[in-house]
Amino acid sequence: MIQKIFATFLIFLSVNSFAIVVTDEYLSTLVSNWSRLEPAGAYDFIPEDLSYETYMDPDFLAKLDEAGKKLNNTLEGQDIALPGFMVPIEFKGTNVSKFLLVPEAGQCIHVPPPPLNQTLLVDASSEPTKLRDLYIPIIVYGRISVGSQSFDIADSGYTITDAVIETLSFSDEAYINNIEDNND
Amino acid sequence: MLKATGLKYRYQYGNTIQFPEIEIERGQRLLISGFSGCGKTTLLSLIAGTLKLQDGDITFDKHEYSKMSSILLDKFRADHIGYIFQTLNLIPFLSVSENIALGIKFSSTRKSKVNDLSQEVVRLITSLGLEEEILNTPIDHLSVGQQQRAAVARALLGMPDLILADEPTSALDNDTTKKFLREVMNTFDPSHQAIIMVSHDLSIASYFDTVIDFNKHNA
Amino acid sequence: MLSLLLKSIRSRIIPTSLVTISLMASMVLLLSIERIQQGAEEGFNQSISGVDAIIGPRSSSLELVLYTVFHIGRPTNNITTKTIDDIRQRNDIDWIVPIALGDSHKDFRVVATESNYFEHIKYANNKSLTLSKGKVFSDLSEVVLGADVAEKLNYIVGSKIQITHGSTESTSNKHDDFLFEVSGILNKTGTPIDQAVFLDLKGYELLHLGWKSGRKVFSLDKIDLSTIPKEDLNPKTLTAAFVGLKSKLTLFNFTKSIREYPNEAISAVIPGIALSELWSIVGLVDKGFQLLSWIIIAISLIAMITLIIASLENRKHEMTIYRANGASPRFLSGMVVYEALFIGLVAIFGAIILVSIVTYFATSQLNSTLGISPAFKWISFGEVKVFSIILLAGVLSSLIPAIMVFRKNLHQTLN
Secondary structure, three states, rough: OEEEEHHHHHHHHHOOOOOOOOOOHHHHHHHHHHOOOOOOOOOOOOOOOOOOHHOOHHHHHHHHHHHOOOOOOHHHHOOOEEEEEEEEEEEOOOEEEEEEOOOOOOOOOOOOOOOOHOEEEEEOOOOOOOOOOEEEEEEEEEEEEEEEEEOOOOOOOEEEEEEEEEEEEEHHHHHHHHHHOOOO | OEEEEEEEEEEEOOEEEOOOOOOEEOOOEEEEOOOOOOHHHHHHHHHOOOOOOOOEEEEEEOOOOOHHOOHHHHHHHHEEEEEEOOOOOOOOOOOOOHHHHHHHOOOHHHHHHOOOHHHHHHHHHHHHHOHHHHHHOHHHOOOOOHHHHHHHHHHOOOOEEEEEOOOOOOOOHHHHHHHHHHHHHHHOOOOEEEEEEOOOOOOHHHOOOOOEHHHHHHH | HHHHHHHHHOOOHHHHHHHHHHHHHHHHHHHHHHHHHHHHHHHOOOOOOOOEEEEEEEEOOOHHHHHEEEOOOOOOOOEHHHHHHHOOOOEEEEEEEEEOOOEEEEEEEEEEEEEOOHOOOOEEEOOOOEEEEEEEEOOOOOOEEEHHHHHHHOOOOOOOOOOEEEOOOOOEEEOOOOOOEEEEEOOOOOHHHHHHHEEEEHHHHHHHHHHEEEEEOOOOOOOOOOOOOOHHOOOOOEEEEEEEEOOOOHHHHHHHHHHHOOOEEEEEEEEEEEHHHHHHHHHHHHHHHHHHHHHHHHHHHHHHHHHHHHHHHHHHHHHHHHHHOOOOOOHHHHHHHHHHHHHHHHHHHHHHHHHHHHHHHHHHHHEEEEEEEEOOOOOHHHHHHHHHHHHHHHHOOOHHHHHHHHHHHHOOOOO
């Protein structure tokens, strides 16, 4: 009987996917990597005391848009780790060979899309990765290459190649903290 | 060859039996008689080594049972002892020849003493009064006498030193018993084999060298 | 030991076979479900490649992907050609391929589109559509056939076919006056494209020209085609449009602005997301079936152990004879464990063969109904893992009767 319970337990383990658990500090470091994608000073034009009027001014909004397109060329060839969510673009069998990585879940559906410098094309063609649902957080490790800033050709914006992807699992504490932070 | 002294066995239900001294040399035929249920099977099991010694000693050709692990005892039994049950000696889904071959299955020593298995099997069964056709007869078509003889052939195959027989004739009638014992005594090799048989039937005593009456030794 | 074991099993062949078959069947169940789901998923995923978004009427995104790509279900709404022409002007679009669905030819779906369909629409990791014979339609009376259509109906380049307005359910709506000519046949793709008939949008419009209020008003062969102004042959509504963007990163901005398009209620669906949603749902059902299958496997293993334990009583006699002839208790309990091992292995081999047969039939069924062709494989690593777990569980649980035998025979009187 004990052997059977043990065997069932093993079955259960192997059926569930493995995800890495990270500490809060490490996660914060990863999240801050997203800001590295913005070139230094891109948002300097935002005044300290931003008035509501300025905030709604179309010129200001246009500047925000433009800032969102600016790429940080110093990142070319660098290795980076980013946490985010997967939007599959290309499949290989039941795995995903190309996907877009966005910082927040649901950004392609009902929440405003991220700026262009906060979206990356992840190329995992050499080793296609498991499909994850849109709301499952992942970490992508890889090498960044910086393409054209005009976004009118295929090789635009940020691309990550040689990607290694892992599913992220929050320990209960981290998850609860996140929720509290978001409610601030 | 074999010496058993001071054997005492306590059963689960509290009984303790004291067994008589047993000593036997090669070529000897020993009959142990006594009423059924007085511990004769226990005695044979102790000598065969399937039952662990509690009190007393058994020594077989300088091998002391009390110093042997059960694995060693099993191997020893395979190499040196042949056993015959009272009934149901044969396994129904094996052929007669396969049943007999079980005698050497667990012992490489005994196996090496047999040059041509099928020839040796035929020799043994013919000497025991059986016909060759019997080898291919299904077990349930054999008479009790035929089954017992096959069991003897198995016990003798590969020439083990000691044959133990637990009331092998109690299911046979008088004439068959006499014929059976005659054939058994003719077939075993007195130059280096010995027989210990247990039975409640004292009338067969004439076929043996020594008789030990068990009843007189109960504690 | 093996020959003794086999003969012993043979004497108990009926109950042993039943238990083995039960174990085999439960494994076949588990593995078949998994394979069929995987095969379907693979096949679906490989059916479309390189399409960044599908523009269609605002409705369920999954539905849109299902009928535009897989020809499952029917479109309930349309979008206007005017909107598509407007969107065509956008800077972020590299190419756009409009399609119109709704007609059929003998059970095969008809897809009306522009000739650039064959240039931009790809499958299975960027494989382009190629023709095995002939060429893409260049006239509105020409059609291109998917590989299966040509094969099943024995068409060649030059064959003349009729197209039914609507689906085959309305068999009376036939256009028996106008015949389209096959200009080309596509190579097999293993996707729903194989089962489609492709036609120019103008030809599609022509098809419906004679119909007003669902009724055939005039016959096409009585009209001189050159008298129809070209503009009139442009369809006013479409089912959907496939879009390829210049830069994939602009995808979300694109879908947002399509969602906010002021003149019509349309939306842009990202195929990857719709499929991912589909697999989430399917995955739940699949997990449910898997759990059920594992329970059945556990029950079969229990049955096997019960059988072995029950047989021990009968085999007491057999075991005592071995023991008397020198077999150790380890040998006897070994026989029990090997029996479980033997049953397990036979069940596994049987399961592999049966699963392969089931998979073969399932994949050919998937192929004929949906047009997809998942790859066939004998056994995968995950399945080897499953078999190992089951075998291990079986052998471990056989330790129960094995230990029973061991302890019983360790010190026994022989009778």
